[in-house]
Every structure is written in structure tokens, then in C-alpha cells.
């Protein structure tokens with residue numbers, strides 16, 4: 669599976685493969701979304717085929733559900749599983765406290781619900797996602813379509829009293845139309861540059877009417893597996 673990969677795909681692949689080693693027979697596993705998580709789903713499919721493991725997966729997006737079925741991972745809903753042993757997912761940024769920004773792929777809502785409903789969350793990544801302070805990557809905020817411009821204005825107004833450098837948001841687009849999440853919502857990406865207090869920011873954002881969820885994952889991630897382009901893997 670690893671032949672002829674680009675350096676960046678090698679990093680993602682080796683992280684994914686190492687993380688899949690944490691999956692044991694009989695586990696219920698949350699399946700993340702994104703290019704790194706897609707490697708994890710493929711590696712899990714390979715382990716299921718080779719070792720005959722009985723694993724059920726709860727996908728965090730329609731894309732991941734489709735891939736999981738293709739590679740032979742049995743897919744169930746979170747309502748069927750209720751609680752999960754482990755979730756493995758990618759991230760857009762992580763800091764030394766293992767706080768994350770997620771949602772670059774637009775799946776942050778299901779990703780946060782699934783990771784929170786898991787005994788353990790492992791993030792798989794390459795070293796470029798490690799930061800001293802979160803915020804260089806635009807923070808995704810999922811908002812309901814009704815009145816989104818008002819919600820965006822309220823979000824921007826709330827940023828004035830918070831320890832962030834930037835204070836503007838942009839509606840995520842898909843071509844000429846607003847991006848629509850699996851839950852039928854839109855995403856406002858916040859250009860903050862540096863987030864001084866991620867926990868406070870997350871609480872403030874989620875109190876604004878019209879905000880469904882934000883991409884800050886605070887105290888959710890337990891472990892980070894970092895893959896390098898030369899094939900080395902670090903586990904925090």
C-alpha cells in the first residue's frame with residue numbers, strides 16, 4: 669500500500685498505520701475525515717482483511733462512510749454504537765496541550781460528537797500541524813444557514829473582547845455557492861492568527877445563537893501520532 673507515495677503521503681501513511689495498531693479485535697472505532705484519516709481507514713480495512721478482526725466503525729462524514737464500506741469496514745451509526753472505544757482522526761493544528769483546530773474538511777460537528785463519545789482519541793498527523801499557539805489555521809465555525817450573516821456579525825463582535833489577533837470571518841464557499849456540511853449547515857472560517865485562550869474562545873462562540881459548533885477540540889485528544897516524510901513515527 670505504501671509503494672511510490674509522495675513524501676507528504678508517506679508521512680500521513682506511516683502515522684495512520686501506527687495508529688491502527690492501537691485498534692483491538694471487537695472495538696467500536698470512530699473514523700475521522702480528511703486525507704490522513706483516509707489512510708487510517710484503508711490501513712484498518714487491510715488489517716480486517718488480513719487478520720479477520722471484528723471491528724465496527726462510526727464514520728464522521730459521508731465521505732468517510734463511503735470509503736469505509738469500500739475497504740470492508742462494517743459501518744454503524746453513533747446511535748447504534750452509543751459509545752466508542754477509540755477514535756482516530758486528523759487535525760489542522762495541535763499544540764503542546766493537545767488542543768486542536770479541526771474542520772478544514774468541513775466535518776467538525778460529527779468529528780467532535782464522535783471523538784467526545786470515545787474512551788480515547790488519537791490524532792494522526794505530519795509535523796507541519798504542530799504549533800506553539802493555535803490560530804494560524806482559520807478556525808471553522810459551523811452555523812445554521814438561517815440568518816448566517818447576522819450570526820457572522822455577532823461572532824466577529826464577540827472576538828473584540830477575546831485574546832485573538834485577527835477578528836474577521838469568511839463564509840466558506842464551494843465554487844459559487846456556500847459550502848454545505850453533512851448536517852446542512854454553513855461554515856464561517858475565522859482568521860484569528862493567534863488564539864490566546866482557546867477554551868474561553870470555544871465557550872464564547874458556542875453561546876452565540878446560530879452557532880452549531882466550533883473547530884476547537886479542548887481536552888478531547890489523548891495522543892498524537894506524528895508521521896515523518898522519512899518514514900519515522902513519533903507517539904506523544
Ligand code: 5RP
Pocket residue numbers: 700701702703704705757758759760769770771772773774775776779
Ligand atoms: C476534517 C478535519 C481533518 O481532520 C483536518 O482538516 C485534517 O485533514 P488532512 O488530514 O487532510 O490534512 O478536521 O474536518
